[in-house]
Amino acid sequence: MIRLNNVSKTFGTTCSLDHVTIAFNQGDAVALMGANGAGKTTLIRLILGYYHPSSGSVRIDGRDPIKERTEILKQVSFVPQLPPPIKLNVGELIAYVCRSAQVTEAAIYQYADEMRLDIAPNRGKSFFKLSGGMKQKLLIAISLAKQSAIMIYDEPTANLDPQARDDFYRLLQHNEQNKLALFVTHRIEEVKTIVNRKIYLDLGKVVSDETC
Amino acid sequence: MNNLLLIAYLDLKESLRAHWFMIYSLVFGGLIALFFIAGITESQVMGFSGLSRLLLMYIQVTVIILPIFILITTVRSISGDRDSHILEYMLSFPISLKQYYWGKVLGRFITVFLPVFMAMVIAVVYGVFQGADVPWSIFFLYTGLLFSMSSAFLGIAFFISSTVKSSEMALGISFFVWIVLLAFIDIALISLMLQNRMSEGLIIAIALLNPMEVFRVAAISLFDPELTVMGPVAFYILDLFSQGVFVVLSILYPIFVGVLFAVAGYRVFRKKDLV
Numbered sequence: 053m054i055r056l057n058n059v060s061k062t063f064g065t066t067c068s069l070d071h072v073t074i075a076f077n078q079g080d081a082v083a084l085m086g087a088n089g090a091g092k093t094t095l096i097r098l099i100l101g102y103y104h105p106s107s108g109s110v111r112i113d114g115r116d117p118i119k120e121r122t123e124i125l126k127q128v129s130f131v132p133q134l135p136p137p138i139k140l141n142v143g144e145l146i147a148y149v150c151r152s153a154q155v156t157e158a159a160i161y162q163y164a165d166e167m168r169l170d171i172a173p174n175r176g177k178s179f180f181k182l183s184g185g186m187k188q189k190l191l192i193a194i195s196l197a198k199q200s201a202i203m204i205y206d207e208p209t210a211n212l213d214p215q216a217r218d219d220f221y222r223l224l225q226h227n228e229q230n231k232l233a234l235f236v237t238h239r240i241e242e243v244k245t246i247v248n249r250k251i252y253l254d255l256g257k258v259v260s261d262e263t264c
Numbered sequence: 265m266n267n268l269l270l271i272a273y274l275d276l277k278e279s280l281r282a283h284w285f286m287i288y289s290l291v292f293g294g295l296i297a298l299f300f301i302a303g304i305t306e307s308q309v310m311g312f313s314g315l316s317r318l319l320l321m322y323i324q325v326t327v328i329i330l331p332i333f334i335l336i337t338t339v340r341s342i343s344g345d346r347d348s349h350i351l352e353y354m355l356s357f358p359i360s361l362k363q364y365y366w367g368k369v370l371g372r373f374i375t376v377f378l379p380v381f382m383a384m385v386i387a388v389v390y391g392v393f394q395g396a397d398v399p400w401s402i403f404f405l406y407t408g409l410l411f412s413m414s415s416a417f418l419g420i421a422f423f424i425s426s427t428v429k430s431s432e433m434a435l436g437i438s439f440f441v442w443i444v445l446l447a448f449i450d451i452a453l454i455s456l457m458l459q460n461r462m463s464e465g466l467i468i469a470i471a472l473l474n475p476m477e478v479f480r481v482a483a484i485s486l487f488d489p490e491l492t493v494m495g496p497v498a499f500y501i502l503d504l505f506s507q508g509v510f511v512v513l514s515i516l517y518p519i520f521v522g523v524l525f526a527v528a529g530y531r532v533f534r535k536k537d538l539v
C-alpha cells in the first residue's frame with residue numbers, strides 16, 4: 053500500500069531521514085518507535101505529502117501523495133502529535149470534516165460517544181479551549197469516523213487518561229481489520245496487543261523491523 | 265458546498281470573532297464618526313466642501329493605514345497556521361491546495377474590504393440625513409479604489425505569507441514593505457529629481473509603479489486640477505493622461521499587482537514543503 057523507496061529528507065544540514073526503503077501493507081498494524089528526533093514525524097509527513105523528499109520516492113497504491121493529494125487523503129486518517137490550536141469552534145470543525153471528507157456527523161458523534169466525549173455541550177466552544185484530552189478524543193473520533201484504509205497516529209495517547217487509552221485501543225482493535233495502521237509510540241507495552249509489526253528508527257535510519 | 269467556498273466561509277467566521285477584526289472595524293468606523301464630530305462637512309476649505317471633503321479626507325487617511333492593517337492581519341494567515349501546526353491537521357483532509365489557498369484569499373478579501381467600504385457607506389447615508397448632496401462620482405471612484413487597494417495589499421500579504429517560514433519574519437517584512445511604499449521610494453525619487461540626473465518623465469513613471477502613489481493621485485483626480493493641494497507628481501500625471509484613462513488605470517493596475525502576487529504566492533505554496 054505504502055512504499056518508500058530510498059527516501060531521504062534533509063533540512064539544511066540535518067538529515068532527518070536517511071535513505072529509507074520500507075513498505076507497509078494492508079493488514080499491517082505497525083508500531084513506529086525511536087528516540088526523540090529519530091525521524092518518525094518526518095516519515096509520516098512524507099507519507100501525507102507535506103514534504104518533498106530530498107531524494108527517493110514515496111508511493112501510496114502506486115500514486116504520488118503530493119501530486120494526487122486529494123485522492124490519497126480520501127483514504128487516510130491522521131491524528132497529529134499535538135492537537136493544534138484550531139480557532140474554529142467544534143461545530144465548525146466537524147462541518148469542515150464532514151464537507152471535505154464525506155464523513156457523517158452521526159459517525160463522529162458515535163465514536164466520540166465511545167471515547168466518552170460528549171460533543172453536544174461543547175459545539176459552540178473554540179476547539180483550542182477544550183482540554184488537552186478532549187481535543188485528542190475529538191480528533192480520534194474524527195479519524196475513526198472517516199473509515200479510512202490507512203490510519204496514522206502520531207503519539208495520540210499523550211494527553212489521555214488511562215480509561216481513555218483503554219477505550220482508544222479497544223476501538224482500534226475493532227476497526228483495524230484489513231486496514232493499515234501506523235502508530236508512533238514511545239510505550240511499546242501499551243500497543244503490544246494491537247500491533248503486528250515493530251519498526252525502530254534511529255538517526256533517520258530503520259534499525260530494526262520485526263513482525264510479531 | 266464547494267470546498268473553496270467552505271474554506272472562505274470558515275475563514276470569514278473565524279475573522280469575525282477575532283479581536284483584530286473588531287479593532288479594524290472600529291478604526292475605520294471611528295474615523296468617519298470623528299470627521300462628522302469635527303464638522304468636516306461644514307467647513308469650506310479650498311473649494312470643496314460637504315461630503316466630498318469628508319470622503320477625500322477618509323480616503324487619504326485610508327491610503328496610509330489600510331495597507332499596513334491588511335498586511336499585518338493577513339500575512340499571518342498561512343504562515344501562522346503553519347507555525348502552530350494548524351495547517352498540518354487541516355490539510356490532512358482531501359482539500360486541494362488550490363481550494364485551500366484561494367478560499368483563504370477570498371475569505372480574507374471580504375473581511376478586509378467590507379469594513380472600509382461600509383464605513384464609507386455609513387458616511388454617505390448619514391450625510392444624506394444631514395441634507396448634504398452625495399458626490400456620486402467620487403463615491404464610485406473611491407469604492408473602486410478601496411477595492412483595488414484591498415486586492416493589491418492582500419495579494420502582497422499572501423505572497424509574503426506563503427514565502428516566509430515563520431510568522432514573526434512575515435510581520436517584519438510587512439512593516440518594511442509598507443514603509444518603503446509609503447515613504448522611501450518617494451524620498452529616493454525626490455533626491456534623484458534634485459540631482460537632475462534622470463528625466464522627469466522616467467521618475468514619475470517609476471513613482472507610478474508604486475500602487476500607493478497611484479492611490480494618492482487617483483484620490484484627488486476628480487477635483488479641480490488647478491487646486492494647490494495637488495503635488496507636482498499629480499499635476500504632471502493629470503496633465504499627461506486624460507482623467508478618464510488615469511482613473512481606469514488607477515483601479516486596474518493595483519488589482520493586477522495584487523493578482524500577480526497572489527498567484528506567485530500560490531505557486532510558492534504549492535512547490536514548498538507545506539509544514
Ligand SMILES: Nc1ncnc2c1ncn2[C@@H]1O[C@H](COP(=O)(O)OP(=O)(O)OP(=O)(O)O)[C@@H](O)[C@H]1O
Pocket residue numbers: 063066067068086087088089090091092093094095133539
Ligand atoms: N521542519 C523542520 N525543519 C528543520 N528540521 C526539522 C524539521 N522537522 C524535523 N526536523 C529535524 O529532523 C529530525 C527528526 O525530527 P522528527 O520530528 O521526525 O523526530 P521524531 O522522531 O518525530 O521525534 P519525537 O519523538 O521527538 O517526536 C530532528 O533532528 C528535527 O530537528
Ligand SMILES: [Mg+2]
Pocket residue numbers: 092093094133206
Ligand atoms: Mg515526532
